[in-house]
Amino acid sequence: MKAHLFSKMSQGLLLLSALLATSCKESSNNFFVPDHEAPSLVSVTPANGETAEENNTILLTFNEYVKAGEGKANFNGEEVELTFKGKTASYAYTALDYNQVCQFSLPKGAVIDFQGNVFEGVSIQFTIRERPQPEARIFDAVVSPDGKGNYTSIQKAIDNVPSKRTEPWLIFVANGTYEEQIIIPEDKPYIHLIGQDVDKTIVKLRINSSTEASATDPDVWKYSYKNLGKTEAAMVSVKATDFYAENISFVNGYGKELQKGPMALAMYTQNDRNSFNNCKFLSYQDTWQTGPKSDNGRLYAQNCWIEGAVDYFYGNGNCFLEHCTFYNMRDGAIIVAPSHKVGTRWGYVLNNCIVDGNELADTERVKLGRPWHNSPIAVYLNTIFNIKIAPEGWTDMGAIPQMFAEYNSKDKEGNTVDLSQRKTQYTYQDEQENPVTGICQAVLTAGEAARYTYENVVREGDNWDPKKYMEQISAPENLKRENGILSWDASKYAICYLVIANDETVQITKETSCNVEEGKTYQVKAVSEYGSLSEPLKE
Incomplete structure (x- = not known):
């Protein structure tokens, strides 16, 4: 009993000491005295005038324990929340531009100690580092239908990619039509598939998902993946993370050329961190299925063309598409069918x-869409409608959507689209064929729409930044030909160059010159460290 009482007393003394330590300062003779001094800044990183990384943390270290007071820190013109821990306050930033000048300020009173003493505030300026010059190298593999590359088949090039990579493996695909099914296995992440020209670099196959013959349509079984001896129905299946494609058309010939169902996937993305730039996806029913392994798996697409007629962008995951065109091929077409x-x-x-x-x-x-299963979410922000769609905008299917909404929709003349008739009440039948009804918001406010940003949807969690893959470097300059040698000035941040004659890639080189033939017209493109191509420099 005495031991227990002593233990309780000891715990109480320790707690009292901790409380005193936060509100008093210890004198030289080990007595605590009331603290009336403001906290002082011991250090700040990055320091004023320093150069910093584009993804970093501003860390302020004080001489005593601190907490949030009145007022907010400001970073590059926007109020930000600080994280407090012991004697530090910090703010983590991401995705800043190279060479960007940054301003951070902390007003008086935004930081206080536990006695309420006010920190006077601080302002610093620092600059983000210059973009590093990557090491010169050529593509890891070249695919060309004429046999002048390493492979004539894209799948063969993928089969020979090393497993479990952590850095991009660059595959260049020359102009041509590649009639094959492509499967990228889960153990081959970081494949970057770079086409020469989106309209001339084409993956194409007639294939559908039917598992049995049709009594009325012989084409259904003729092009069934089962009849074709395939184990998967999609023309392209991406099972790996960190896949990137640029300048390629993915055409399911069954859907595109025959303009009918059943399901005929041109693309099936099945994992996190898949991205596409300047690609085309063409079919009729179920052109592109998104099905990441985790509910919040991410996909990012920019400047792409997605074409179809029935649920032609469907599935689950957090998918952020910017500056893309959704092209409808029939009366009564339905664009998205999510199942989140x-x-x-x-x-x-x-x-x-x-x-x-x-x-x-x-x-x-x-x-605009219909709710496939579960709790679907789809928002259209700042959309331009070149065609007139149904006034109700949405239709029923197999669920009550969590969110089917728009913001700032315009017609092709720039007039605001009337959203007053957009559908808000949905109905479906459950497994027992009982009707289920529910309400869904159809129009977002400006504040609600502002939450749907690239930073929130794409970068959340691990700072994945696929836009850096898509950033074009400057084209070469000063192209000239003398005595059978073509030369040009180097492009900053280029790893190599494509030399193209009459639409045919004739050389990939790390140098800034090469031997050429007479009678041909040449152009040169610079290649970034991620494989992305610059605009051409033409003769």
């Missing part, structure tokens, strides 16, 4: 995209 599980944070976000279509689609019957 409860707990998905963002769903489908279509930002600054265009909704377009052929003459058949311009009849005010096209729908």
Whole structure:
């Protein structure tokens, strides 16, 4: 009993000491005295005038324990929240531009000690580092249908990619039509597939998902993946993380050429951190399925063309598409059919995209989407409608959407689209065929729309930044030909150059000159460290 009482007393004394330590300062003779002094800054990193990384943390270290007071820190013109821990206050920033000048300020009173004494504040300026010059190298593999590369098949090039990479493996695909199914296995991340020209670098195959013959349509079984001896129905299946494609058209010939169902996937992305730039995806029904392994797996696409008629962008995951065109191929086409599980944070976000279509689609019957299963989310932000869609915008399917909404929709003349008739009530039948109804928001406020950003949807969690893959470096300059030698000035940040004659890639070189033939017209493109191609420099 005495031991227990002594233990309780000891714990109480320790707690009292801790409390005193936060509100008093210890004198030289080990007595605590009231603290009336403001906290002082011991150090700040980055220091004023220093150079810093583009992803970093501003760390302020004080001479005593501190906490948040009144007022907010400001970073590059925006208020930010500090994280307090012991004697430090910090703010983590990401994705700043190279050479960017940054301003951080902490006003008086924003930081106090535990006695309430006010820190006077501080302002610093620092600069983000220059972009590093990557080491010169050529593509890891070249695919060309004429046999002048390492492979004539894209799949063969993928088969020979080393497993479990942590850095990009660059595959250049020359102009041509590659009639093959492509499967990128899960153990081969960081494949960057770079086409020469989006309209001339084409992956194409007639294949559909049917598992049995049709009594009325012989084409269904003829092009069934089962009849073709395939184990998977999608023309392209990406099972790995960190896949990137640029300048390639993915064409399911069954959907595109026959213009009918059943499901005929041109693309099936099945993992986290997949990205696409300047690509085309063409079919009819179910052109592109998104199905990441985790509910919040991410996909990012920029400047892409997605074409179809029935649920032609569908599935789950957090998918952020910018400056893409959704092209509708029939009257009454339906664009998206998401199936997001409860707990998905963002769903489908279509930002600054265009909704377009052929003459058949311009009849005010096209729908933005329908809820496939679970708790779907789809938002259209700043959309331009080149065709008139159905006034209700959405339609029923198999669930009540969590969010089917728009913000700042415009027609092709720039007029605000009337959203007053957009659908807000949904109905479906459950497994027992009982009707289920629910309500869903159809229009976002400016504040609500502002949450759906690249930083939130794409970069959240691990700072994944696929936009850096897509950043074009400057084209070469000063192209000239003398005595059978073509030369040019180096492009900053280039790892190598493509030399193209009459649409045919004739050389990939780390040098700034090469031997050429007479009678041909040449152009040169610079290649970034991620494989992305610059604009051409032409003769």
